[in-house]
Amino acid sequence: MSDVTVRQFADVVGLPVDRLLAQLGEAGMQISDADETISDKEKMQLLSYLRKSHGRTEAPTETQPKKVTLRRKMHTELKTGSSGRGATAKTVSVEVRKKRTYVKRAELVAEEEDRLKQEAEEKARLLAEREAKIQAEKDALRRAEEEAERKVEEERKQSEEVLRLKEEEEARKVKEAESKVSDEAQAQARAEQEARQQKTEKERKTRHREPVADQPTKYGRKELHVAKGKGGRRKKPSGRRSGVAVKSSGEHGFERPTAPVVREVEIPEAISVGDLAQKLSIKATELIKSLMKMGVMATINQSLDQDTAVLLVEELGHTAKQVSENDLEIEIEQQAAAKVTGEQVPRPPVVTIMGHVDHGKTSLLDYIRRTRVAAGEAGGITQHIGAYHVETGKGMISFLDTPGHAAFTAMRARGAKVTDLVILVVAADDGAMPQTIEAVEHSKAAGVPVVVAINKIDKPDADPERVKTELSQKGVIPEDWGGDTQFIEVSAKTGQGVDELLDAVLLQAELLELKAVVDCPAQGVVIESALDKGRGPVATILVQNGVLKKGDTLVTGHEIGRVRAMFDESGKPIESAGPSMPAVVLGLSGTPAAGEDAQVINDERKARELAEFRQQKQREVKLSRQHQSRLEDVFSNMGKGVKQTLNIVLKADVQGSVEALREALTRIVTDEVTVNVVSSGVGGITETDANLALASNAILIGFNVRADASARRIVEENEIDLHYYSVIYDAIDHVKAAVSGMLSPEVTEEIIGLAEVRDVFRAPKIGAIAGCMVTEGVVRRNAPIRVLRDNVVIYEGELESLRRFKDDVNEVRSGTECGIGVKGYNDVKPGDQIEVFERTERARTVE
Known part of the structure; x- marks a missing residue:
């Protein structure tokens, strides 16, 4: 605080000036004027004097105030100047009040130490509580482990006891069965001995002709009979009836067969003891006794494998014939192969157009067919295998247009397997791409010759030599470079080189000498299948041998049906389709898988049995795969966290798209998330599909199909995730995004x-x-x-x-x-x- 006058200090402390001057004099200070200044030191001297005079000392720290508050007032005057002539100045009195509080530092330090001490004690208490909680959790975990071990030990003892009782029960049953068989054998032996004794006694009586007592008749007369108890019986003619020999002496007796009866028994892969006994025409107990002699314990309902059943039948002296469940399929295949061997006639070539996406495959085929197929494809790419036949001036050619997207690898592979010749379309401005190389590999694997069409030759940046160089590195050498592959430069836009391409195809077909048998039941392969809402299952079949006609019974895979109607690729009705001709067939029981063999069978009963057998085998394979996948999941998840699964219910317009999408989606696998296609099929999304998605917590994907009214109602009520797609890579990208969202960062x-x-x-x-x-x-x-x-x-x-x-x-x-x-x-x-x-x-x- 700066020095102030005595008057000002008196105003601050609230004392009269005279009294303050007196107190200053008493304190030993020579100050007598109110306008003299007083310093801070003199103020403290005055304060000490006043404390002593009131009986207070400085010694005890506890009695001193922790803080001191000083207040000060200052009065000043301000004069405001005049703004005009004749104006007078004004004086304004200003009072300034100030307040300052002084606190002892020792008290602050003590308070801070107390606060830190309390915080340390609180932290120690929390740490102790946490340690106690951790120890309690450890004790609880240890007790739980001990309890689990005790339960496991009890379960093991119970299992051992149950197993022991079960073994004792089985041993008792075996002993009872052996005793029963032994008793039956002894009883049978006794019965045979008594029968022999009776027969011997009868023969003895017959030889000696013992006298027979006279017997009275009804009217008192007596009649003489040869044997006892035969009174009134008429003598029957000699002969056999029901295995009983009738003797001239009036005696009846069973005669044993002169030779044992040997039966030929068909033994399937598995047969029960009761069914085998019925085929052998003996009692089941006899079979069980024979099995026991062979060291096999079995009941009447127990199933025997084929080898055991064969040994048992041969042990009993019969002939066993092993049969297989797929004998019918083998028989039909042998019959079909035998019927195909007939007179062969020339047939048109089947040509597959392959290549990378957007290299102009469908556009080239459009120019040949004078249609506009590519304009109707979603995204401008082909997503189905299209089958067409084209009448050219030099003969008919059947074309298969395969998709170029990476997800349709399996479809391209099927196209290479059913074709005679491959046209590999490569853009002159783009060169060999991944699907181009893949098409070359498929063609080589199928052993199919290739004709390379260098498309888009009309573009300014076209470089045919680049295409030849890149393909030659993959083993496709042009003819003008000394190779065996024809390279034709074409333009699907202007038509340049298309005639030369057709000539090259027909020339290659002549070299192959393509022939087929016409006079035989039709055979072919399914190119594509779909489920039409109005017409039902529809399949595109490429006929390879024979002539497919309306009314034929057709079996393809596990589907069967009678051909109700046939159409060509443009939708016109046809009555028949010969070799190398694609036909759209109606009348099948379902949508067969693309690539399945199609065969006409004249015997409808055998065809139905074959289809049912294939359906059963498919169900067994599906169940075995599900069981195997569950086991693999169990073993793969041992020691790891459970993986998340993205379930998908997939529906598409055609079977090929279903396969391509399912294959592409199931390949999206990470260490934490897997994609599981719960169900897939052809046709629109139905109520069953929506319920399945709800039950399995799956998302619904419709590829070029839509949900019906009932399915939409279930989707809206249960907020099921439903997505529609028309381009395959959009569906794949969205599923990848969903899987990425499920991954931990x-x-x-x-x-x-x-x-x-x-x-x-x-x-x-x-x-x-x-x-x-x-x-x-x-x-x-x-x-x-x-x-x-x-x-x-x-x-x-x-x-x-x-x-x-x-x-x-x-x-x-x-x-x-x-x-x-x-x-x-x-x-x-x-x-x-x-x-x-x-x-x-x-x-x-x-x-």
Whole structure:
């Protein structure tokens, strides 16, 4: 406080000026004028005098005030100037009031120490509670483990006891069965012995003609008979009736067959004891007894394998004939192969157009057929296998147009297997692409010759030599380079070179000498199938041998049906289709898989049996795959976390698209998420599909199909995820995005700083404070840390404090000293290293 006058000081303390001057004089100060100044020292001297005069001393600290508040008033006057002539100045009185409070520093330090002590005690209490909780959890876990071990031991003992009782019961049953068989054998032996004795006795009586007593008749007369008890019986003529020999003497007896009856028994892959006994016309107990002699314990309903049944039949003296369940299929295949061997006649070539997407395959075929197919395809790409036949001036050619997208690899492979010749379309401005090379590999694997059509030759940047160079590196050598492959430069837009391409195809077909048998039941292969809402299952079949006609019974895969109607690729009705002709067939029971063989069978009963047998085999394979996949999942998940599964219910317009989509989607697999196609099929989305998606928590995907009214109602009520697609790579990309969203983010760590502990300071209220030197990077307050001792991590946590001298700072850079407090850890020692790092999360994606 600056020096003030006595008058001003009197105003501040609220005393009269005269009394204040008197008190100053009594205190030993020579101040007599009210306008004299008084210093801070003189004020403290006056204060000490007044305290002594009132009986107060400075000694006890407890009685001194913790804080002192001083108030001061200052009066000043301000004069305002005049703004015009004749105006007078005004004087304004201003009072300034000030208030200042002084607090003892010792009290503040004591309060801060008390607060830090309370915080330390609270932290110690929380740490003790957490340790007690952890110990309680460990004790509970140990008790649970002991309880689980005890239950496992009890279950093991119970299982052993049940197994022992079961073994004793089986042994008792075996013993009873053996005893029963033994009793039956003894009883049978006794019966046979008694029968022999009776027969011997009868023969003896017959030989000796023992006298027979006379017997009275009804009217009292007596009649003489040869044997006893035969009175009144008429003598029957000699002969056999029901295996009984009638003798002239009036005696009846069973005669044994002169030779044993040997039966030929058909033994399937599995047969029950009862069914085998019925085929052998003997009792089941006899079979069981024979099995026991062979060391096999079986009941009447137990199934025997084929080898055991064959040994048993041969042991009983009969002939066993092994039969297989697929004998019918083998028989029909043999009959079909025998009927195909007839007179062969020339047939048109089947040509497949292959190549990379957007290289102009369908456009080239459009020019040949004078149609506009590519304009109607979604995204401008072909997503089905199209089958067409074209009448040219030099003969008929059947074309198969395969898709070029990577997901349709299986469809392109089927196209190569049923074709005679491949036209490989390569864009002159793009060169050989992945699907181009893949088409070459399919053709080589099928052994099919290739004709290369270098398309888009009319473009300014066309480079045919580049195409030849790139294909020659894959083993496709042009004829003008000394190879055996024809390269034709064409333009699907202007028609340049198309005639030369057709000539090359027909020339290659003549060299192949393509022939087929016409006079035989039709055979072919399914190119594509779909489910039409108005017409039902529709299949496109390429006939390979014979002539397919309306009314034929057709079997393809596990589907059967009578051909109700046939159409060509343009929808015109036809009555028949010969070799190398594609035909759209109506009347099948379902949509067969693309690539299935189609065969006409005249015997409808055998055709139906074959279809049912294939359906049964398909169900068994499906169940076995499901069971196998469950086992594989169990073993693969042992020791790992359970993988997430994205379930999908897939419906598409044609069978080929179903296969391509299912194959592409199931390949989207990561370590954490798998894609499972719960169900797939051809046709629109029905109520059954929606319920299946609801039950399996799956998403519905419709590819070129839509949901009906009932399915839409279920989807809306249960908020099922439904998506429609018309381009396959859109569906694949969206599923990949969904799988990426299910992946856990990738966490990476980056070390941003390293500090070396030089010394440790311990404060009773704060704990251990490590005096450190930042040797690398930067130490940040909010970043996680690790404490390293001899390059081994001994603690991981976070910083509690970071200071430079007495100031809290947010970061300290390399080459700077600092004080570091590690939160929850007080065992820091000199020589330790404190490593500061940052964690970053990055969303993972599926490539």
